[in-house]
Amino acid sequence: MRSCHGGLSGLEPLSGVKPASCQSLTGTALFLWAAEGMTLALAVPPAGEPPAVCGASPVTSPWPLLSVLSLALSHGTKCCGFCRRPGEPPLDLGSIPWLGHALEFGRDAASFLTRMKEKHGDIFTVLVGGRYVTVLLDPHSYDAVVWESRTRLDFHPYAIFLMERIFDLQLPNFNPSEEKARMKPLLMHRDLQALTEAMYTNLRTVLLGDSTEAASGWHETGLLDLSYSSLLSVKGRLWKLLSPAQLATRVDRSSWLQSYVRHLEEMGVSEEMQARALVLQLWATQGNMGPTAFWLLLYLLKNPEALEAVREELKRVVWLAEQPVSEMSTLPQKILDSLPVLDSVLNETLRLTAAPFITREVMADLALPMADGREFSLRRGDRLLLFPFLSPQKDPEIYTEPEIFKYNRFLNPDGSEKKDFYKDGKRLKNYNMPWGAGHNQCLGKNYAINSIKQFVVLLLTHFDLELGSEDTEVPEFDLSRYGFGLMQPEEDVPIRYRIRL
Numbered sequence: 104m105r106s107c108h109g110g111l112s113g114l115e116p117l118s119g120v121k122p123a124s125c126q127s128l129t130g131t132a133l134f135l136w137a138a139e140g141m142t143l144a145l146a147v148p149p150a151g152e153p154p155a156v157c158g159a160s161p162v163t164s165p166w167p168l169l170s171v172l173s174l175a176l177s178h179g180t181k182c183c184g185f186c187r188r189p190g191e192p193p194l195d196l197g198s199i200p201w202l203g204h205a206l207e208f209g210r211d212a213a214s215f216l217t218r219m220k221e222k223h224g225d226i227f228t229v230l231v232g233g234r235y236v237t238v239l240l241d242p243h244s245y246d247a248v249v250w251e252s253r254t255r256l257d258f259h260p261y262a263i264f265l266m267e268r269i270f271d272l273q274l275p276n277f278n279p280s281e282e283k284a285r286m287k288p289l290l291m292h293r294d295l296q297a298l299t300e301a302m303y304t305n306l307r308t309v310l311l312g313d314s315t316e317a318a319s320g321w322h323e324t325g326l327l328d329l330s331y332s333s334l335l336s337v338k339g340r341l342w343k344l345l346s347p348a349q350l351a352t353r354v355d356r357s358s359w360l361q362s363y364v365r366h367l368e369e370m371g372v373s374e375e376m377q378a379r380a381l382v383l384q385l386w387a388t389q390g391n392m393g394p395t396a397f398w399l400l401l402y403l404l405k406n407p408e409a410l411e412a413v414r415e416e417l418k419r420v421v422w423l424a425e426q427p428v429s430e431m432s433t434l435p436q437k438i439l440d441s442l443p444v445l446d447s448v449l450n451e452t453l454r455l456t457a458a459p460f461i462t463r464e465v466m467a468d469l470a471l472p473m474a475d476g477r478e479f480s481l482r483r484g485d486r487l488l489l490f491p492f493l494s495p496q497k498d499p500e501i502y503t504e505p506e507i508f509k510y511n512r513f514l515n516p517d518g519s520e521k522k523d524f525y526k527d528g529k530r531l532k533n534y535n536m537p538w539g540a541g542h543n544q545c546l547g548k549n550y551a552i553n554s555i556k557q558f559v560v561l562l563l564t565h566f567d568l569e570l571g572s573e574d575t576e577v578p579e580f581d582l583s584r585y586g587f588g589l590m591q592p593e594e595d596v597p598i599r600y601r602i603r604l
Contacts, residue, residue: 104185190470190480191239195232203230212585213458216240216283216490220490226496228473228481237483242526243474245533248463248487249541254488256463258543272379275370283546285363286384290546299553300433306554309333310561311602323571325595326401331393334558391457392551394589396558398453401596402508404570405577409448409510417563439556442544443520448512449555450535454590455508457537458492460586474529491536492585494526501526501534537589571597 187194197203207215208231216238219227225241239248248256259279266272288294310333360531367377383604403410420441465485470478481487482566497505501524502512513535515521524534545551562568578592 130273162256163489187479188482190478191228191482192479193227194230194235195219195223195227201230201233203232205232209583211582212460212490213492213582216493220493222385227474228485235482236488237481237485238488238490239471240490240494241473241475242491242498242501242533242536243529244472245461245489245491245536245540247472247474247491249461249539249543251463251541253466253542255465255467255469257466258463260464266383267272272376272383274367274372274376274380278594285366286546290550295549295553296436298550299436299439299557302554303434303551303557304432306557306561307423308578311565320601321601323597323599326404326598327393327397327592327595329598329600330400330558334396334554344549360366366470391589392554393557394456394591395449395452397549397592398456398589399449399555399559399595400562400568401577402452402455402510404568404598405575406508406510409508412444412510413448413559414563416442416561421560421564434557434560436553439553442556442560443514443518444510446520448510449529449552451508451510453537454496454512454535455506456580456590457496457588458490458585459537459539461489461491461536461539461543463487475527490586491533495524495531495534496536498526501531566600566602569599571599585593 195204197207199206204215208229218237219229220240226237226239226242228235228237230236239245253259262279263277266274266277292299321539348362363381367380372380403413420439421434424435424438465481465483468480468482471481471487472478495501496591499505513521522534524531533540538548575596578594578596580590581593584590
C-alpha cells in the first residue's frame with residue numbers, strides 16, 4: 104500500500120551549465136529526458152570529478168548526489184503527505200526513505216525495471232528520489248498515454264525545465280508546441296530534401312575529400328570514433344557559424360536558420376541566448392546519429408551474411424542507378440526509399456540499442472485505461488514512464504531470441520517490410536519505438552534515417568572495412584546511458600579501413 108508519509112522538498116541544483124558537446128559519460132547516470140528522440144544525460148562521476156551533461160560542458164563545481172537526484176526526479180515537487188487510494192498501481196517504496204529506488208534506477212535502469220515487472224506486473228509505481236514514478240510496460244496500452252491530451256498527461260513542463268537547467272537557455276513566452284510547428288517544415292516537409300542533400304554533400308566531402316588518403320592503404324581507428332568524427336564533422340560544417348552575427352554574414356545560410364533567428368530576435372532574445380537556442384536545435388536533430396551508425400556497422404561486420412545482403416542490395420539499387428554513385432552529387436530520395444534490407448538492419452539495430460524513456464507529467468487526477476480492460480488511477484503531480492526497450496523491443500513473446508541480431512527480422516519472405524508482430528495473440532501497433540510515439544514523436548526521424556543511410560551507403564560503396572581482430576566481441580552497454588536515447592558501448596571497437604581506388 105502507498106503509505107502515509109511526511110514531505111521533503113527538492114534540493115535546488117547549482118547553476119552554470121554551458122551548452123557544448125559531450126561524447127561520453129562516466130559514473131552513474133541519473134535519468135533526464137528531453138524528448139523522444141532528443142535526450143540528455145546527467146552523470147554522477149567518480150570521486151573528484153565534476154558531473155557532466157550530454158549536450159553541455161562539465162559543471163565547474165561539485166554537485167552533491169542528493170541535489171542531482173532532486174534535479175532529475177523532484178524538480179518543483181514535494182512529497183506531500185497522502186495515503187494510498189483505491190485503484191492505484193502496485194507501489195514499491197524501496198528500503199531507503201525518500202530516495203527509494205533512486206540508486207538502483209541510476210545504476211542499471213533496465214535490470215531494475217525488469218525485476219519490478221517480474222514482481223508487480225506490467226504497471227507499477229516506484230519511489231525515486233522523493234518522486235512517485237508510475238511505470239507502464241504493456242505496449243498494447245501505450246497509445247492511451249502517448250495520444251492523451253496535454254491537459255492530462257504533458258511532456259512540456261519537463262522539456263522547459265531541461266532547456267533552462269541543462270542548456271542554461273531562457274526564452275520568453277516559450278511554447279514547445281509553437282517550436283515544434285516551426286521545426287516541422289525543416290525536418291518533415293518542404294526543407295527536408297534540401298537538408299538531406301546538404302548532408303550528403305558534406306558527408307562526401309568529409310569521407311572522400313582527401314585524395315591523398317586513397318593511395319595510402321589501410322588505416323586503423325575505432326569504429327565509434329569513425330562514426331562520431333565523420334558525422335560530427337558534417338554537423339560542424341552544417342552549423343559551423345552559430346552566432347547570429349556570423350550567420351548574418353553567410354551567403355549559404357539556410358532560410359530556416361534566417362527565419363528562426365528572426366523569430367528569436369522578435370522575442371527579444373539576446374545574441375548569447377540565440378546561439379544557445381541553435382545549439383539546442385543542433386543537438387535535437389543529430390544527437391544520436393553517431394552511436395546508431397556505430398552499432399549498425401558493428402552488427403554488419405560481425406554478421407557476414409547480413410553485410411553481404413546489404414552489399415548486394417546496394418549493387419542492385421545504387422550501383423545500377425541512372426548514374427554511378429561515385430558521380431552522384433546527391434543520393435535521390437527514391438534510392439533511399441528503395442533499400443528494404445538496409446531498412447531492416449537499421450530497425451533491428453535500433454530495436455537492440457535504442458533505450459529512451461518516454462515520460463509524461465500527470466497534470467490532473469485521471470484513470471488510465473489498459474488494453475485488457477483494467478483501469479488504474481494516477482494522481483496529479485506524479486510522473487508516468489514508458490520504457491519500450493523492455494517491451495516491446497526485448498520481449499521474447501514478440502521477438503524470437505530478442506537478444507540476437509537478425510538482419511532480416513523486419514522483412515517478409517517477399518522482401519517487403521514486415522509490420523505484423525503480436526503479443527497476447529493481438530497485433531501490435533507499437534512494436535518498435537526508438538523514435539517515441541504520439542504527440543512527441545521525434546520530428547527529426549526522417550532526417551536522421553536519411554543521414555544514417557547516406558553514411559552507410561557511402562562507406563560500403565567507397566571503403567573496405569574490417570574488424571581489427573576476428574575474435575572481436577560486441578562490447579557491453581554503458582549502463583549509465585539507459586533513458587538517454589541510443590545506448591553507447593563501454594569501449595570502442597578497433598577496425599581497419601581503406602578507400603577503394
